[in-house]
Amino acid sequence: MDLSISDSATIDPSLDAPTLSADTLKQLNTRSTAQGTLRLAIHLLILLGSGYVWGANVGQHWTIAIPALVIYGFSLAAMFAPVHECSHRTVFANNTLNDAMGWIAGLLSLYNITFFRRYHKWHHRYTQDPDKDPEMSDPLPQTIGDYLLTMSGLPWWWGKLTTHTRVAMGQLEGYPFIPETARAEVIRSTRLQLGVYAIAILISISGGQPWFITYWLLPLFIGQPILRFILLAEHTGCSGDRNPYTNTRSTLTLLPVRLLMWNMPFHAEHHLYPSIPFYQLPIAHQQLKAHFSHVDPGYIQVNREIVAGLNSTV
Template sequence: MSSDAMTQPELSTSSADKPHNPRQILSVRELSALNTRSNYKGLVQLAFHLTVIGCSGYLWVTNFGNWSLAIPALAIYGFSIAAMFAPMHECVHRTVFMNNSVNDAVAWCAGLLSFYNSTFFRHYHKWHHLYTRVPDKDPELTDPKPSNLGKYLLIISGLPWWKGKIRGHFRAALGQLDDCPFVPETARGEVIRSTRWQLAVYAVVIILSFAVRQPWFIVYWLLPLVVGQPILRFILLAEHTGCTLDANLLTNTRTTLTLLPVRFLMWNMPFHGEHHLYPSIPFHALPKAHQQLSSHFAHIESGYIKVNRDIIVTSGRPA
């Protein structure tokens, strides 16, 4: 088990203790078997994800005018780019590859494609795991809430996400991190440098696009990501919305059973309850973990359409 994986569970083999601590549901041996990282599985998953990006992107840019093919290709291309959030998330946990430097490099590049900064996200996400759904502590609770249909549609559009990411990246690049208590003083320099490098890459691509008078930045990245973000918002909104506002890991997170292509592009993140209960488990072992843990969770839903329909129906009610 990697010592770098976030929020490692405290374990006990005593069955008498299991009801008192959800992280003792699995025995040490069972968890150890699930915790094995695999360079091969990580590389294969990453290669296939990049293949989907490449093939759908090729169909998108080579079929202008043939909209019956171009539009579906754009949707797949856009979502596959937005879904690079998933490998970034997994590599931030450092559970994908055996070498942590490889995890960090893949996380940074995946964040570059999905418009996240992995260095900032590592600290933000660590607090999300430490204080999941705990009011005034979980940084995700500051995100907009779907309190009515209008706000739900606004969130799904991705507009608040774009606003937050643009503002957040520039504030981080300028060193304005005082409102980010999850970023320790010792890590601020690294976060600032990482964000500046990321913005520099975007600037270079924009400059090159202008220099050759080709809309590369828009056609290959910005427009597809605008199209793909609503799909990602639709998925991520299901992870915790409507779950309990407390530290109970069996009730504050939702697992959503979904189609294999979605599970694939999201690197098994739909098994989100299992991931939060045992963050040290790599993406490829989460389906097996689900088989062992599913009976313990309060929120297991059959499909994202159902979850989002329930969110709409209950929007406006007290949490």
Template sequence: MSDAIIQSELLDNKADKEQNLCQILSVQELSVLNDRSNSKGLVQLALHLTVMVCSGYLWGTNFGNWSLAIPALVIYGFSLASMFAPMHECVHRTAFANNRLNEAVAWFSGLLSFYNSTFFRRYHKWHHRYTRVPDKDPELTDLKPSNLGKYLLIISGLPWWQGKLSGHFQVATGQFDDFPFVPEAARAEVIRSTRWQLGIYVSAIAISILFGQPWFFLYWLLPLLIGQPILRFILLAEHTGCTLDANLLTNTRTTLTLWPVRFFMWNMPYHAEHHLYASIPFHALPKAHQQLSQHFTHIEPGYVKVNWDIITNS
């Protein structure tokens, strides 16, 4: 048996043992928290989309009135970018009790936020299985904020855009060498899903050109460019500066934040709770926080503090 295989098995065993140590809730307590709900998911989605539509309308109908248009653009852009959150929740199949609804909303949310849910499901499965384990967690390949320049580059969203453009192209053309987390049996589905998604973008661009209107730029590309830095500011806090091991009590951060952020992010600021028990749906995470918070190492009072700590410690 090769050293690489032995090392991989040791990492897997270590991850399994450390995750087993983190089983804090009783079966009954977890069963109550795990209750999924179509109605709660649909209400949350409807409210999210309502904010998106209203802010997008204000942005599109107030050019020249920049005191109203610019704030509307920021809200609209973040509501688009944060469609990552329902996609993430639906990939876990916890947003709704109905799995077909989870699948449909995940794909639609990914379309709006420039993720592909079919690909992300496989990527994210490895992230949860090997959270913060070097050479195993795919998130650890992302650029690190090791100095102020790299931090600002990450926050700008430019590396994210580069990664998404190259990643979507690689998948659409059947190149999976950089994506070992996508099993061979799932590749055809992932390719097909990505091609459909890219086809919709191309169609939207073509319609904009056909009518001589900058619709694609004004209502998708520009808002997402504006919204991504806010999302990066939030997502960077989830694991940065936490331990590089499989201990779920120390390798993930919960950030206590304002209600609007929790709303747009579908309670994902309760991220340590989510990683410890990924089966708990978004609407139960505040209650889970009350039961679990005392066990976590990293609970911070706001994203400004977390990002300031990241900058000063880089």
């Protein structure tokens, strides 16, 4: 069964909106194992390089260690981006490679692609539908205090820990996006992931070195606020209807962010055409940008606007 996320959001049939031609879409839909491998290699090079600098300087040269930790932490948290792309099976031309790489990337970023693929498919199908879009189960910030809590990443950590635990125990009530036929696979995949974490913790403890904390837990804790800062911009402040030209935001940002986020900042383009691989999204952006309501110049500006609309109560 092909579980790739290829269908776009449910669009109001009465909507008169421009679309890419069939020939253009066919060309943009071309998957490339070479492009996927190159982006993965760049991401891993940044991850391993910054991790090495962090480890070599921690406790000695903090002016070098701290910037390296921030880069390492964000590149670790941003492994969510290949999880997202592999859930669409657009990174590589081979679906087995997409599934394997997505699982490993999820292991690094505390996501489980087997669960996420079903969750994310509903997000695309029911974008901004408060009754069906699973992303809307996480309340948006209403006050400055809510915003700061969201940016801390703490609700994300709690959500991941509780969800992984529930799924591993077979408690799938409340997850309507997981069909009966996929339940055993999702449970098995989540248990395997938690098992890998348990083994890593035991090895770290038995070796007398807190590397599980130094090289995974702490950096991911540091990187999550940056990822929250980016992901909050995707739909916040956009329309709550079925129009993908108005309910999703694309954000023009710096090359390093686009690189580590696998072009996810071109989010409106992605939601309109989920089948377009990450490396083709800049091309799609050039053809579609004039039709989107939300194309913003940078995440700082978007978050400033979000904060400006919040209740000042902490």
